[in-house]
Amino acid sequence: MTEFILIIVSAVFINNFVVVQFLGICPFLGVSKDFKSALGMGLAVTFVMTLTCLITYPLYCYVLVPLGIEFMEIIVFIFIIASIVQMIEMVLKKFSPTLYNAMGIYLPLITTNCAVLGVAELVIDGGQMASLLGIAESAMNMGYAVLYGLFAGIGFTVAIVIMSGLREKIARNRINKHLSGFPIAMITACFIAMAFYVFALI
């Protein structure tokens, strides 16, 4: 149980994907102008990240490593992510057109989201996971990998939703011409990062 809580706290707050590890900055800055689309993007990314971990982790451990072709990981992973995204798009279009209309435009963007490839690369790196989750390197298994994927995705959603709320407020103010757009979004992100930094002190 304590391990479970540790994973949640570590993935969502202490090592937040966006503001601490800088993964998935592009959608974090690009799709955070209003609350609704930010939430949609966050949930879509969470779903894809969980599924990716569920597929890539066993594939790496039980196919690539025994065959001795670990160097193929990047190519294999990016193809799996692209296929997952394509598959979700097809399934959603067929079975839930409303959800497809809400999520549809974000789905193709997820393929090139570094957070997804990042989580796939992270969970297969035993040493890094051990230090992130505080578990022994040999104790790493598929359950941890999928949970980490899920909560890292939730961490992404939390960050992008906070960001969208702040940007909606900022949009009503007058901002210096040179600071408007990306710079002011990044300064906002700077303050979010400071807030998250407190969790690292725990």
Add this chain to the structure above:
Amino acid sequence: MNKYRKIALDGVITSNPTLKLVLGTCPTLALTTLAMNGIGMGLAVTFVLICSNVIISALRKVIPEQVRIPAFVLIIATFVTIVRLVLDKLLPDIYESLGLYLPLIVVNCIILARAESFASKNNILASACDGLFMGIGFTLALTLMGAVREILGAGSIFGIVLWDFQIGFFSSSAGAFFTYAIFIALFGMSASQISKRRKLKNYSALQAEKHRLAEEAVNNSAEAEQSDACAAKTDNLNGTPRAFGSGTLNDSAAGELKKEA
């Protein structure tokens, strides 16, 4: 030659991928704690960018439109794997410090953006140049940001200790966002200043040119008037009798001939 100059200017300054287009933000924020990391990442991206641009440009007529994105990603992933294996063997220190962000070059927006918007439409040489200069622009921006953050955050530059004064903020993740924001704002500001000055210069040059043209036109018209007047005078002097002599005489002669007939 002019075309290549434009490509070079575009890559390094006018559409600098980091400071102007704000692409590939993840490695920019994560790896600029040290100037050395910036150079390492920049060179890795430059290599992948040149190679993928060349291959994509060479295959641009072979790859069907519908499957181009997966094809581009596959080509990019191949070169990233090559860079990873080479760095792991030759420069293990840099490999360690780039860590997770090395495989993430695959999903770096700069490379896919250049493949989509430049390499798939231009010839091999131009694409290679574009890759090189975009890469240089990226490397320069990363190194500069890394240097600023290293000096302020760690009190050193390229690992050489300068003083004992450190501001922890600049080496934290919040400092990364802050430095990047300031860099983009300063870059935009100086770019708009330069373009304003250039416009002013162009404007004054245009005014001078106009003035010169106007003066020339006045001189020309005066000269033309004079020469026209001369020509008219000579015409008046010579023309009328000639016309009288040729036209009227002939006509009257013809009339006389008709009458006779």
